[in-house]
Amino acid sequence: MVQRAWSVSKRTPPWGVWSSKVILTRSSGGRVHSAAVHIVPDARPLRTTAAVTLPGAGITGARAAFARQERPEGDPVPRPVRAAVPTALVSLLIAGCTASGAGGAADGAAPENAASTLPASPHGEPFPVTTRLAAPWSIAFVDGTPLVSERDSARVLEVADDGTTREVGVVAGVDGSGEGGLLGLAVDDRRRLFVYSTGADGNRIQRYDLRGDPGALTLGEPVTLVDGIPAASFHDGGRLAFGPDGMLYASTGDAGVPERAQDPDSLAGKILRMTADGEAPGDNPSPGSLVYSSGHRNVQGLAWADDGTLFATEFGQNTWDELNVVEPGANYGWPDVEGIAGVEGFVDPVQQWRPEDASPSGLAQRGGTLFVANLRGEALRAVPVDDPSTSAVVVDDEGRLRDAVVAPDGSLWVLTNNTDGRGSPGEDDDRILRLEIAAP
Numbered sequence: 001m002v003q004r005a006w007s008v009s010k011r012t013p014p015w016g017v018w019s020s021k022v023i024l025t026r027s028s029g030g031r032v033h034s035a036a037v038h039i040v041p042d043a044r045p046l047r048t049t050a051a052v053t054l055p056g057a058g059i060t061g062a063r064a065a066f067a068r069q070e071r072p073e074g075d076p077v078p079r080p081v082r083a084a085v086p087t088a089l090v091s092l093l094i095a096g097c098t099a100s101g102a103g104g105a106a107d108g109a110a111p112e113n114a115a116s117t118l119p120a121s122p123h124g125e126p127f128p129v130t131t132r133l134a135a136p137w138s139i140a141f142v143d144g145t146p147l148v149s150e151r152d153s154a155r156v157l158e159v160a161d162d163g164t165t166r167e168v169g170v171v172a173g174v175d176g177s178g179e180g181g182l183l184g185l186a187v188d189d190r191r192r193l194f195v196y197s198t199g200a201d202g203n204r205i206q207r208y209d210l211r212g213d214p215g216a217l218t219l220g221e222p223v224t225l226v227d228g229i230p231a232a233s234f235h236d237g238g239r240l241a242f243g244p245d246g247m248l249y250a251s252t253g254d255a256g257v258p259e260r261a262q263d264p265d266s267l268a269g270k271i272l273r274m275t276a277d278g279e280a281p282g283d284n285p286s287p288g289s290l291v292y293s294s295g296h297r298n299v300q301g302l303a304w305a306d307d308g309t310l311f312a313t314e315f316g317q318n319t320w321d322e323l324n325v326v327e328p329g330a331n332y333g334w335p336d337v338e339g340i341a342g343v344e345g346f347v348d349p350v351q352q353w354r355p356e357d358a359s360p361s362g363l364a365q366r367g368g369t370l371f372v373a374n375l376r377g378e379a380l381r382a383v384p385v386d387d388p389s390t391s392a393v394v395v396d397d398e399g400r401l402r403d404a405v406v407a408p409d410g411s412l413w414v415l416t417n418n419t420d421g422r423g424s425p426g427e428d429d430d431r432i433l434r435l436e437i438a439a440p
């Protein structure tokens with residue numbers, strides 16, 4: 001018995017052999033993924049029909065998702081096609097419900113916002129900009145050209161319009177193990193590349209001139225701005241970002257010694273703020289110190305709201321991951337407290353998650369929505385800036401996610417993290433995924 005029929009449209013993948021699946025949305029906000037319903041040959045326009053038996057009712061929407069199945073060796077990865085794109089139609093016939101009652105993904109999960117309540121939200125499916133990266137960590141743009149770091153190879157790559165990658169340079173002296181290596185990238189308005197990496201004497205922040213044109217970019221000689229940041233196999237922080245004040249911010253981890261986070265003389269377990277020369281600005285909380293905030297365990301996400309508010313994501317130990325609003329000179333509690341504790345002298349997070357649901361790394365903001373890339377939770381979570389104690393999962397089927405960055409065209413680029421030994425890599429991992437954002 002056909003209970004209800006849906007039609008959903010989807011941009012046709014440019015070429016290749018793709019699988020499709022159907023993602024059904026529940027009225028409660030949860031999502032149900034059907035099994036793969038078709039292997040789609042290279043044919044357009046594309047039309048496929050599937051019948052799916054659903055547990056329970058309350059289905060309010062359906063959309064199609066495509067995943068590339070194979071890529072002939074040497075073929076470039078297609079870039080997003082913006083115009084004159086044939087439309088794929090997937091007609092889904094929902095067959096009669098089973099008697100098993102409600103079930104599915106939303107059961108037992110913490111209440112989450114519906115994505116429709118977000119000020120800005122993704123629409124369409126994530127599109128693979130490039131594939132087959134090895135343990136990538138960070139994305140940055142120089143004059144519109146995307147750069148990506150690879151943690152273990154210490155390579156900085158540029159990504160061409162056709163999705164192919166090219167080595168810009170290798171950061172010398174990277175001596176990381178575990179979570180160390182080549183981590184964060186940032187670019188200033190003078191075309192200089194800032195990199196955070198693990199060297200023989202700890203984590204350091206270095207600056208390179210970027211030379212040449214896109215397609216032939218190279219690195220100049222490194223200038224070390226900060227070194228001796230405590231490093232370890234775990235908790236190395238590593239995110240770099242320029243704030244709206246033009247200063248460079250860096251997140252560090254406790255490097256396995258939690259007490260360092262409370263030590264004002266240690267650069268570990270902190271958010272640092274510096275000039276492009278690595279100097280402490282005169283308006284930092286403590287004169288001559290790079291320390292901007294303390295009491296952090298391992299921060300890997302930094303993003304600013306349009307009003308200049310700094311948000312940071314932080315990995316908890318066993319209990320709570322955190323989203324914090326970062327104020328200069330404030331203490332965020334680690335290791336004395338974790339999560340929302342209500343202890344005087346420590347600033348509580350504005351939101352907390354269980355590490356198995358989150359483990360938040362990269363953070364980006366566009367149009368009043370924060371986007372959180374989660375590793376263990378394997379999800380892109382969206383948080384309204386104006387209501388930061390709530391969130392909605394907007395992507396949950398791409399594996400572990402390391403970074404989220406707003407591209408110059410306003411789209412959101414998300415970096416997967418399935419090849420560093422902790423994930424379950426697909427053939428194309430790791431990937432940069434591009435998401436269109438509908439923003440006010």
Ligand SMILES: [Ca+2]
Binds near residue numbers: 295
């Ligand atoms: Ca805290």
